[in-house]
Amino acid sequence: MFTMSQASLPVFEIGLNALSGVLDKAAAYAAAKKVDPSVLMGWRLAPDMYALGRQIQVTCDLAKSSARLAGVEPPKFDDTETTIEQFKERIARTIGFLKTLDGKAIDASSEREITFPLGQNKGQMTGCDYLNHFVLPNFYFHLTAAYAVVRNFGVDVGKRDFIGAIPLKLI
């Protein structure tokens, strides 16, 4: 069995929890170095790339955009976070929201046309294309960018911190 809910909900939950753990390590690093957390949240890899705080917001927004597959319009979160605790709270709120979605409705959305806001336009894709070619690549893009900003900042995190608690057996 391979379902759309399986390829989305646990993927987002694991990734978001991992991001929360990366933020914990980043917060500890900033505290140890006596760096103001706002410097960390404002760090970026290039002048015209999002800063860490915005990367986190968008990662959350991409995860909750999967709600459209369940026929639910994703809730708008205000982008008012400034402290690390608040960003972690947004992540937790996103995970909480994902848990309210009906997995069976997501599974049934493969052929359905999904319409979604895209800049000044609207985008339209079938459910499975929306998941495979829009939500997942964009989610991972911002999740990885957030991790890479933290790494570039100097925090000692590794690939395992990015990957998180996956169902892996070592033999």
Add this chain to the structure above:
Amino acid sequence: MFTMSQASLPVFEIGLNALSGVLDKAAAYAAAKKVDPSVLMGWRLAPDMYALGRQIQVTCDLAKSSARLAGVEPPKFDDTETTIEQFKERIARTIGFLKTLDGKAIDASSEREITFPLGQNKGQMTGCDYLNHFVLPNFYFHLTAAYAVVRNFGVDVGKRDFIGAIPLKLI
């Protein structure tokens, strides 16, 4: 219909083609700035992160690791690339290899235990977990890292260059 081959093969092909396009822009930028391409391929976001060249190699390797889902051991590519053309060739070779895989065999691998090398150990996961929680997150990690290195280097690429030729209709 939602299948494992659909959630893997075209995802890798689109992402790898996009990466190849990003490399074209990076090569043009390096030439315009009279920067030796080896400086570009050696660029990294943090001292202990892979340089661009290695990120590209690993992105390709992750994509071809999906062969295990089809019951095929992925071919080992020698890591000898030095020029941008050679890295682009590795990407093209990876896409060519993916086209040889049997989609139906991949689709049937959801419950099968997949065993794969993992550092000094071996990892084991069911087929669907291997795709959702190992191959895809790792593929996107290195694909995004490669893009972010190029962006950090100063090349004028944007999110569309990362996302590539997805089946999106603007309305």
